[in-house]
Amino acid sequence: MYSNFISHIRKYVDLDDNSVALLFKYITPLKLKRKEFLLKEGQICQSIYFVEKGCLRMYFIDDKLNEQITQFALEHWWMADHFSFMDNKPSPYFIETIEKSEILAFTASSFEAMLRELPQMERYFRIVMQRAVAASQLRNKYTYEMSKEEFYQHFSTSFPEFVQRVPQYMIASYLGLTPQYVSELRKKKL
Amino acid sequence: MYSNFISHIRKYVDLDDNSVALLFKYITPLKLKRKEFLLKEGQICQSIYFVEKGCLRMYFIDDKLNEQITQFALEHWWMADHFSFMDNKPSPYFIETIEKSEILAFTASSFEAMLRELPQMERYFRIVMQRAVAASQLRNKYTYEMSKEEFYQHFSTSFPEFVQRVPQYMIASYLGLTPQYVSELRKKKL
DNA sequence: CGGAATCTTGAAAGTGTTCAAATCAAGTGG
């Protein structure tokens, strides 16, 4: 049960079976179909979400009414609008399933209660968050040193499984370029 | 002593005076002049750094030999190359003082030992890292929705104290635009 | 099969960069 989640935790902290049982009390499991929403613009991001199976995207609507995708989450990734989640602010984002997905949710209050009962989980989340910071430092560095063309080529060779799994126009949006330009770049590469 | 640091911790967790005394054992305080380095390209980022007073920048040298600034840190901010710090990988970055600064450093080993002795600090760092993730989500959103011109105007009106404190060309670098273009934008605004 | 969503094409327009050179500011040593 929730094997991806448990194995992810055990990568970073020791957690005995008894603690795992306690942990389960705080989880809200969700089974979602394709194109269902976990969060919509204007709502407060009530939970942080762990992708046990499937795929999520986070996006907002820009002033030209385009969907701008800012994050994806595959198996064993966390997803949340952390500002909204921590400070109870309305979120500008949508979080939506791209595929049929199994999600584990911690509401803000269950998250707090869980951390109080299982302090090892503070360590787990400290490490997870620190790794998220590291990942965003790296991604950020790429945006400084690569042109959009290079960024696209780099992404599609680094994550070919991703390019298989999600439509081109979503990748274009995530990389901050137009679907037309992606189309041009693909042609160029052949 | 280290009052900015202690008050920052106490914003997020309760820490009694006894624990503060224990905490001090793990800190390496550094007094640095302007333009001194905490990290250079190729080295492993040995410590994470808290800015008690002063100002740091982090940058790397791109393929055209420009210094590309990816982060600043003012008082009560943390600074590190987290990938290098956590996984002992050589860093592509330089970390350098912009002004005379007082820095508190935790080496990787003192950081670990401190967290083991003072588990409340796991909570503190979990919160700090989570807020760092939130901040990078926000900054990232800006890069999707603003042109470089808007990004510059937004930054310089949001952080006027910053524009005072650091040279234009560093702000240009941080925002990912050329000093020439910044110059043009400033002219435009008058 | 029909309709909607996705992907491709090509031309025109912008936004921001590059290059080269001039001007301005600032710190150092005499």
Place this chain on the structure above:
DNA sequence: CCACTTGATTTGAACACTTTCAAGATTCCG
């Protein structure tokens, strides 16, 4: 305190990368 040297900012013209717009071709799904 001035002269000198280096660092920082400004200018303008030419260029490059990426977007926009408008259609057309294709794929997918019920």
